[in-house]
Amino acid sequence: MSSKLSTFICQNCGSETSQYFGKCLNCNSWNSIVEEIKIKRSKYQDPKDIKNSKKSIPFNEISSKKISRFTSGFKEIDRVLGGGIVPGSVVLLGGEPGIGKSTIVLQSAGKISLNEKVLYVTAEESLEQVKIRWERLNQNSNELKIFAETNLTLIMEEIKSVNPSFAIIDSIQAIHNHEMESSPGSVSQVRACSSELQNLAKNNNIALLIIGHVTKDGALAGPKTLEHLVDVVINFEGDKVSSHRLLRSIKNRFGSTFEIGIFEMLEKGLVEVKNPSSIFTNKENISGVTTTITNEGSRPFAVDIQALVNKTFYSNPRRTTTGISINRLHQILAVIEKHLGIKLSEFDCYIATGGGFEINDPSSDLGVAISILSSLKNLPPLASTSFIGELGLSGQVRKSNNLRTKIEEAVRMGIKNIVVPKLEEELNNNFQNLINIKEISNIKEAVDYSLSE
Ligand code: TYD
Numbered sequence: 001m002s003s004k005l006s007t008f009i010c011q012n013c014g015s016e017t018s019q020y021f022g023k024c025l026n027c028n029s030w031n032s033i034v035e036e037i038k039i040k041r042s043k044y045q046d047p048k049d050i051k052n053s054k055k056s057i058p059f060n061e062i063s064s065k066k067i068s069r070f071t072s073g074f075k076e077i078d079r080v081l082g083g084g085i086v087p088g089s090v091v092l093l094g095g096e097p098g099i100g101k102s103t104i105v106l107q108s109a110g111k112i113s114l115n116e117k118v119l120y121v122t123a124e125e126s127l128e129q130v131k132i133r134w135e136r137l138n139q140n141s142n143e144l145k146i147f148a149e150t151n152l153t154l155i156m157e158e159i160k161s162v163n164p165s166f167a168i169i170d171s172i173q174a175i176h177n178h179e180m181e182s183s184p185g186s187v188s189q190v191r192a193c194s195s196e197l198q199n200l201a202k203n204n205n206i207a208l209l210i211i212g213h214v215t216k217d218g219a220l221a222g223p224k225t226l227e228h229l230v231d232v233v234i235n236f237e238g239d240k241v242s243s244h245r246l247l248r249s250i251k252n253r254f255g256s257t258f259e260i261g262i263f264e265m266l267e268k269g270l271v272e273v274k275n276p277s278s279i280f281t282n283k284e285n286i287s288g289v290t291t292t293i294t295n296e297g298s299r300p301f302a303v304d305i306q307a308l309v310n311k312t313f314y315s316n317p318r319r320t321t322t323g324i325s326i327n328r329l330h331q332i333l334a335v336i337e338k339h340l341g342i343k344l345s346e347f348d349c350y351i352a353t354g355g356g357f358e359i360n361d362p363s364s365d366l367g368v369a370i371s372i373l374s375s376l377k378n379l380p381p382l383a384s385t386s387f388i389g390e391l392g393l394s395g396q397v398r399k400s401n402n403l404r405t406k407i408e409e410a411v412r413m414g415i416k417n418i419v420v421p422k423l424e425e426e427l428n429n430n431f432q433n434l435i436n437i438k439e440i441s442n443i444k445e446a447v448d449y450s451l452s453e
Pocket residue numbers: 095096097098099100101102103104133136137265266267268269270
């Protein structure tokens with residue numbers, strides 16, 4: 001039995017109201033509310049259904065299974081997924097249009113199909129378009145099937161009949177459930193289609209990858225509802241002008257969330273970047289530039305930090321950042337003012353990381369501070385030196401996590417000196433002949449060591 005209900009859904013944030021508003025009360029966006037007809041089904045009305053429904057079982061009787069995984073064909077993707085693709089899992093791959101989602105997924109589908117059955121559902125492009133892309137990628141495939149369809153029911157039937165190990169939906173915004181009146185891509189369509197596909201995947205132990213476009217401000221369309229529904233959310237990011245692409249995990253029920261994978265878009269598709277540190281550093285010894293080693297997931301990267309400090313012509317000095325948060329910069333400037341007695345209120349300050357790489361690790365603070373002072377004094381810092389350490393509000397340099405792997409990365413990069421917070425003796429002994437380690441306890445010591453005239 002079903003009845004039709006009218007509901008009003010914000011296409012930006014997915015919140016629901018019972019009446020129309022010009023402005024969403026939840027996310028404050030204008031004209032984003034659309035009326036959608038919802039079909040309400042009452043479940044379990046039949047006593048037979050209730051009798052056959054699942055029962056709770058004692059927790060101790062649940063057998064524990066080791067998660068088995070299969071490879072995506074790319075080490076970078078496997079790492080972001082926590083070690084490979086888990087059968088029966090649902091992965092949501094988000095990214096701006098044109099960033100390379102279809103390309104990477106098709107490349108991966110080809111590689112997986114050499115060992116497993118794969119079904120690629122293309123709802124946005126025709127079979128011929130996919131074939132043209134495929135020819136460009138110059139790859140092999142074996143058990144790879146392509147299905148060009150937008151109707152959810154037909155897609156579900158095809159998945160059931162092919163019964164692949166891995167199925168791809170490209171993209172969720174292009175498919176529709178004909179029982180619903182709203183248009184494809186609307187929040188309620190995206191929600192309903194995803195949840196039906198998810199049930200199908202779980203019941204048949206099929207790993208499912210759903211591609212979703214992101215909106216301008218970076219949120220997945222139909223956002224929060226999709227994110228909590230799926231097991232893994234990964235984002236494909238990058239600058240349109242640069243050829244590098246980052247695969248970042250945002251949520252992962254089977255692994256860590258901070259992993260990133262790095263690719264480069266070439267003429268013949270995406271290739272993995274084996275030595276990421278080399279693309280974010282220039283190894284120059286000029287004023288205003290330092291190198292820090294930051295941890296993203298389980299991997300350390302060397303990244304340049306550039307600063308430009310100039311006398312200001314404005315009543316309020318300008319402060320802008322690319323790659324680190326503006327609040328972090330304000331805090332570092334305040335520490336320099338207070339503890340080194342340098343008046344920075346008369347200077348504009350611009351910070352940019354190498355390649356615009358987004359750094360979230362607070363141990364980059366010391367590198368930012370030394371870059372600022374180096375630009376201010378117009379003096380290059382000590383050559384071939386990396387700076388690691390979080391700046392405390394009292395000017396002290398605080399401990400950094402994963403220091404061992406960071407120092408190892410500096411050694412691998414051929415960096416000669418590394419400025420770090422106080423180390424345990426054992427760590428210091430380990431690296432004694434490999435790199436010159438300078439331990440410091442506050443910002444003044446770091447400046448005296450690396451910026452003396
Ligand atoms: P695409 O995978 O279609 O993006 P999405 O699915 O995220 O919308 O990527 C399209 C872009 O990638 C397009 O601008 C062309 C570029 N590209 C290459 O540079 N090399 C290639 O081998 C391929 C297939 C695409």
